Amino acid sequence: MAAIMNKITNFIHSYYILSPDQELDLLRNLAIGMFGLGACTLPSLMFLTAPYGRYTRDGFGYTINGKLMWFIQEMPSLLIPIIMLFEDDADQIHNLPNRILLGQFLLHYTQRTLIFPFLLRGGKPTPAMVGLMATCFCIYNGYLQGRYLTAFAVYDRSWLADPRFIIGGMFEYVSGANFFGEMLEWFGFSVACWSLPAAAFAFFAASNIGPRAYHHHRYYQKKFDDYPKERKAIIPFIF
DSSP, X not given: OHHHHHHHHHHHHTTOOOOHHHHHHHHHHHHHHHHHHHHHHHXXXXXXXXXXXXXXXXXXXXXXXXXXXXXXXXXXXXXXXXXXXXXXXXXXXXXXXXHHHHHHHHHHHHIIIIIGGGTOOSOOOEEHHHHHHHHHHHHHHHHHHHHXXXXXXXXOGGGGGSGGGOOOOOTTTBTTHHHHHHHHHHHHHHHHHTSHHHHHHHHHHHHHHHHHHHHHHHHHHHHOTTOOTTOBSSSTTTO
């Protein structure tokens, strides 16, 4: 397996045209671009319900099996960082904080790619256009997070003793408890990494799944007459 990964990374590396400084600038620009993408996504999805899952509808072209599309679209976020581990200049991954932070990212996408889609019951087909956009984002983010944490992010061992790692302590409070958990997860990830790429991903994730939780909340309110009026959409007691 390691030999195969080395061959893949050597092939990719042979086409690198950027110096380390240039690539770091590229990563920063990609992170800033993700903030912009999130800023556009948030208002758009508040008014336009993304047409997948329960909101799948006609008019968005060819569709693909929902479970298969989910597996395909999420795979780059898992595979690309793993490939980055085998890059010759992935020096930072030898540091314990980098390993832990990247491990959290990979653990999330292992569940999201290899487990979650096969637990879906039924499931509606996903428009290929939506799946393609999701795949492009996962390629974008897989490279951004994976490359930054393996080759550029510098953390001292004392980083893990920082107060941000103190452990503290939900559908009763919000309709989108799973979305709230994911937002909290990536916000925590961005605080732990304390980097522009991680912050950009946390912002985009909130911009993308926040409106999804809002639409779920509206859906439940319309479908169930006795739906709790005090329950919020995604942020307990607030929204």
